[in-house]
Amino acid sequence: MSAVQTTASRPMQEAPDQATPFGPKPRRISAGRIGIYAFLIVAALFFLIPVYIMVVTSLKGMPEIRLGHLFNLPGDPTFQPWADAWLHACTGRDCNGLSPGFYNSLKITVPSVVISIICASINGYALTFWPYKGANLLFGLLVFGAFVPYQVVIYPLIIGLSSVGLFATLPGIIIVHTIFGMPILTLLFRNFYAAMPVELFKAARVDGAGFWRIFIYIMLPMSVPITVVAVILQVTGIWNDFLFGIVFAGRSNWPMTVQLNNIVNTTTGVREYNVNMAATILTAAVPLVIYFVSGRWFVRGIAAGAVKG
Amino acid sequence: MQKSWRQRFHLPAVIGTIPMILVAVGVFVIGIGFSVLWSFTSSKLFPTYDFVGLAQYRRLWADNRWLVSVNNIWFFGLMSITCNMVFGYLLAVFMDQRIRQEDLFRSIFLYPFAMSLIVTGLVWQWVLDPNLGLQETMRNLGWSSFSFAPLVDANTAIYALVVAGIWQGSGVTMAILLAGLRGVDEEIWKAARVDGIPTWRTHVSIVAPMMKGAFATAFVLQSVGVVRVYDLVIAMTGGGPGIATSMPAVYVIQLITVRQNVGQGMAAATMMLLPVLIVLALAGLVLWRRNRVQEAGV
Numbered sequence: 102m103s104a105v106q107t108t109a110s111r112p113m114q115e116a117p118d119q120a121t122p123f124g125p126k127p128r129r130i131s132a133g134r135i136g137i138y139a140f141l142i143v144a145a146l147f148f149l150i151p152v153y154i155m156v157v158t159s160l161k162g163m164p165e166i167r168l169g170h171l172f173n174l175p176g177d178p179t180f181q182p183w184a185d186a187w188l189h190a191c192t193g194r195d196c197n198g199l200s201p202g203f204y205n206s207l208k209i210t211v212p213s214v215v216i217s218i219i220c221a222s223i224n225g226y227a228l229t230f231w232p233y234k235g236a237n238l239l240f241g242l243l244v245f246g247a248f249v250p251y252q253v254v255i256y257p258l259i260i261g262l263s264s265v266g267l268f269a270t271l272p273g274i275i276i277v278h279t280i281f282g283m284p285i286l287t288l289l290f291r292n293f294y295a296a297m298p299v300e301l302f303k304a305a306r307v308d309g310a311g312f313w314r315i316f317i318y319i320m321l322p323m324s325v326p327i328t329v330v331a332v333i334l335q336v337t338g339i340w341n342d343f344l345f346g347i348v349f350a351g352r353s354n355w356p357m358t359v360q361l362n363n364i365v366n367t368t369t370g371v372r373e374y375n376v377n378m379a380a381t382i383l384t385a386a387v388p389l390v391i392y393f394v395s396g397r398w399f400v401r402g403i404a405a406g407a408v409k410g
Numbered sequence: 411m412q413k414s415w416r417q418r419f420h421l422p423a424v425i426g427t428i429p430m431i432l433v434a435v436g437v438f439v440i441g442i443g444f445s446v447l448w449s450f451t452s453s454k455l456f457p458t459y460d461f462v463g464l465a466q467y468r469r470l471w472a473d474n475r476w477l478v479s480v481n482n483i484w485f486f487g488l489m490s491i492t493c494n495m496v497f498g499y500l501l502a503v504f505m506d507q508r509i510r511q512e513d514l515f516r517s518i519f520l521y522p523f524a525m526s527l528i529v530t531g532l533v534w535q536w537v538l539d540p541n542l543g544l545q546e547t548m549r550n551l552g553w554s555s556f557s558f559a560p561l562v563d564a565n566t567a568i569y570a571l572v573v574a575g576i577w578q579g580s581g582v583t584m585a586i587l588l589a590g591l592r593g594v595d596e597e598i599w600k601a602a603r604v605d606g607i608p609t610w611r612t613h614v615s616i617v618a619p620m621m622k623g624a625f626a627t628a629f630v631l632q633s634v635g636v637v638r639v640y641d642l643v644i645a646m647t648g649g650g651p652g653i654a655t656s657m658p659a660v661y662v663i664q665l666i667t668v669r670q671n672v673g674q675g676m677a678a679a680t681m682m683l684l685p686v687l688i689v690l691a692l693a694g695l696v697l698w699r700r701n702r703v704q705e706a707g708v
Binding site: 152155168172228247312313 | 420424426427429431433434437438439441442444457500501509517520521522525527532533534537543544547550585634641644648658659663666672675678683686690
């Protein structure tokens with residue numbers, strides 16, 4: 102975590118306005134410098150080209166795509182494929198586009214994120230300040246759960262959820278996301294609270310505050326940074342989920358990723374590449390926006406989750 | 411007596427962590443226990459308790475589809491982790507050369523990780539689609555004999571998966587390793603330079619060993635991802651052509667949903683769990699020994 106923060110703080114020092122040079126004087130442009138930039142630019146192209154292809158193709162009409170010039174800019178840009186992807190693209194017999202999937206993803210993601218973070222913050226708090234007998238064993242099991250292949254737990258969960266009538270329902274998929282988010286989030290919150298001064302907690306105890314009071318009035322207001330990391334982690338994770346969605350959500354609640362895959366991979370007849378690519382961009386849009394808005398927090402979330410695992 | 415019991419068992423703390431207790435015990439102990447239990451039964455669509463010993467495991471290891479899946483996961487895992495690490499480290503080293511526009515490059519290298527593996531799989535499926543992607547484009551540009559269609563060939567489809575995996579994951583490796591590189595003391599570089607050690611040597615022999623933590627983090631992150639690789643395969647190849655890119659994760663889901671053979675599916679799932687258990691046990695042992703050494707030292 103600390104190593105990540107060092108990187109986070111450094112570019113801020115390096116970002117004074119252009120007028121005042123910073124650091125050692127740049128050497129003359131040498132072959133080495135050119136090599137460095139050449140490597141980085143080629144690498145950047147590798148990362149950018151697939152998305153460039155998607156964007157330009159989604160703006161072309163099908164006749165233009167059949168000409169087979171993948172890299173050309175659209176001669177006659179049209180947003181029709183985007184509208185079709187959102188409203189009319191077909192999965193099997195129903196042609197309602199991606200929009201139902203988008204709303205399903207919202208309905209799944211928002212409650213899952215809220216519930217899983219509430220659970221995990223209480224877990225982390227209890228584990229740090231109120232460890233009862235066996236609590237650390239529970240935590241160990243939870244951490245173990247972070248490494249378990251999902252396939253080992255999926256079937257028992259299907260059986261368990263159907264025995265209480267929650268299989269293939271919205272609450273069912275929310276529970277599943279809460280379960281699988283819990284290990285990493287609990288780890289995150291526990292590490293965060295463990296780094297807090299204990300005196301804070303002790304002082305509140307002396308003043309007679311109990312478990313919930315300390316949590317709500319002292320810990321929660323101080324947990325904003327870690328909560329931001331947790332929200333980023335969970336929103337992108339749950340929005341991008343495919344496996345749990347297809348297994349646990351049920352046909353009427355299928356999230357966007359599942360609908361996207363159905364639209365693209367089960368089309369009968371002509372493959373409408375432009376519509377498919379527009380649909381793909383739409384599905385990727387939410388996590389991408391979060392990524393570009395959150396910037397460094399995003400990396401910090403990934404690293405913080407893994408570093409102490 | 412009453413008081414000490416209360417101190418050890420603060421009721422609100424227990425109540426607050428009921429979800430954790432349910433998940434830790436209910437899902438990760440009892441759930442996995444049932445999975446293992448069902449692997450010894452002849453369960454078909456629904457679980458039964460008709461025990462058949464190791465018959466499901468014997469059938470599993472006689473199933474060509476499973477053998478291909480196991481081969482694939484080893485190959486995919488070794489290839490994608492190695493490539494990811496090498497490429498990620500190279501990117502990190504080049505990023506660390508006081509370059510301009512560092513933030514821009516970082517954003518470019520990292521953004522694929524924000525996207526779903528389904529999206530990644532579809533994107534690369536198109537790039538490599540013989541009728542649409544690179545092959546068709548090169549042919550249209552006049553190179554009519556150009557042939558590059560890895561996804562339709564059973565021998566090469568898995569390389570395409572590796573490339574997509576690198577595209578999605580190497581940015582994260584870069585970010586973690588870059589953080590590790592920046593954590594290495596500037597003095598070490600200076601000392602190495604004074605001693606006249608070439609830069610690449612400093613990297614390989616001095617700096618890289620000092621970044622053990624960062625490497626371990628990146629490695630763990632990727633290994634967990636490799637074992638769970640499902641979405642990418644489904645979106646990109648669907649396990650094909652034929653069964654050429656089937657993976658254990660795909661195999662298990664197919665058995666419990668399409669092929670309705672829960673017993674054998676659970677045997678396969680247990681086999682997936684086994685290496686994870688072994689690695690975790692080893693890691694636990696190492697940590698425990700280290701703690702004991704530390705305690706003995708104090």
